[in-house]
Amino acid sequence: MASSPSPAAPATAEPFLPPTLRRNAPLVPTDSAASRSLAAVIAILTFLAALCAGAAEIAATSASEWQGSVAREVTIQIRPGPGRDVEADIARAEALARAEPGVAGTRVFSKAEAERLLEPWLGSGLDLSDLPVPRLVTLRLSESPSADLKHLRAALAEALPGVASLDDHALWLQRLSTMANTFVGVGIAVVALVLVATGLAVAFATRGAMAGNREVVEVLHFVGADDDFIARAFQRRFFGLGLRGGAIGAACAVAAFALAGLMARAWRSGPAGQELEALFGSFHVGWRGYASVLLIGVIASVVTGVVSRLTVRRFLA
Structure with a gap:
């Protein structure tokens, strides 16, 4: 009796290959x-x-x-001294600053405001009336850099020697x-x-x-x-x-x-x-x-x- 023919071999052995060796598989x-x-x-x-x-x-x-905000603002410090009128010195320094071209505005700190600036270091509730607390005048400069701070510093040194000083915050x-x-x-x-x-x-x-x-x-x-x-x-x-x-x-x-x-x-x-x-x-x-x-x-x-x-x-x- 003739034996039945064996099943046909698969047309390709690709399904039994590893994935990396199959046809069109990426490297x-x-x-x-x-x-x-x-x-x-x-x-x-x-x-x-x-x-x-x-x-x-x-x-x-x-x-x-x-x-930008710090560079547009400078400060004049007025130190009180014996026999001097602090308010007159402040008015003189403010007038010199207002006369300088390029200064858009000025603001004078009162004595109470100047004392409050010391609270982070000295604490609150202290009587500072007997201490020579410096007074401050802040100057707001205009957008265009036309203010001559060297000229203003020289004018303050001439009008109020040893009393007024200008701080342009360059260190900060x-x-x-x-x-x-x-x-x-x-x-x-x-x-x-x-x-x-x-x-x-x-x-x-x-x-x-x-x-x-x-x-x-x-x-x-x-x-x-x-x-x-x-x-x-x-x-x-x-x-x-x-x-x-x-x-x-x-x-x-x-x-x-x-x-x-x-x-x-x-x-x-x-x-x-x-x-x-x-x-x-x-x-x-x-x-x-x-x-x-x-x-x-x-x-x-x-x-x-x-x-x-x-x-x-x-x-x-």
Whole structure:
């Protein structure tokens, strides 16, 4: 009795091949746990770097506003002395200041207001009537820098020698500028460190992907593929991962700054909100801040692609 014919062999053995060796399969897996983890790491690092960049921009903008407000105001200090009429000295100093071009207005601090300025250091409730508390005259300068402070300082020294002195707050402006520059420098350094960490994570992930696809790389070499072809394949894949992670991290940073701005505006009516506004301004990042956040996302994707290509070339060497 004739035996029944054996079942026909499958037309192709492709379903039994490993996923990396199937027809039209990408050289680097497009959707794997390792790829998703790397995209998440890039997104987190981009988010942290964008937060640092935005905070540095807020500090720089607030410092610029502080410097502008401080630079538009100078102070004349009148020291009381024995046998001198303090009110007459104040009137003389104010008249000299009003005569100076570029001075938009003056304000004389009363004796009670001058004493209240000492409360943070001496406390409240003290009787300072017997102390020679200096009196102050603040000058508001016009927007155009036409005031000649050297001439005013010389006029005060000639009219009220040893009594009146002019303070242009140059020391405070220098300290404020140093603080702002230091904060911005720290922010840039943190962003650079985060990008370096991104590059290291990509390098380790690329070496892992190369080790997992060693058979595929050897087959490609056997059929004539050069190192540039293989490096470009890895670069395209990791650049896509970096672009996705950078976009997610940048979007989260933009949302965080927008939410912080809304919360700051909601709290502005209370004392805490007023203190935050005095310290950070309106907590508005501005177009430069948002541009820096988006730029960090692009840089993270570029770093991912470049590091992956260099790692592949070194691995194949």
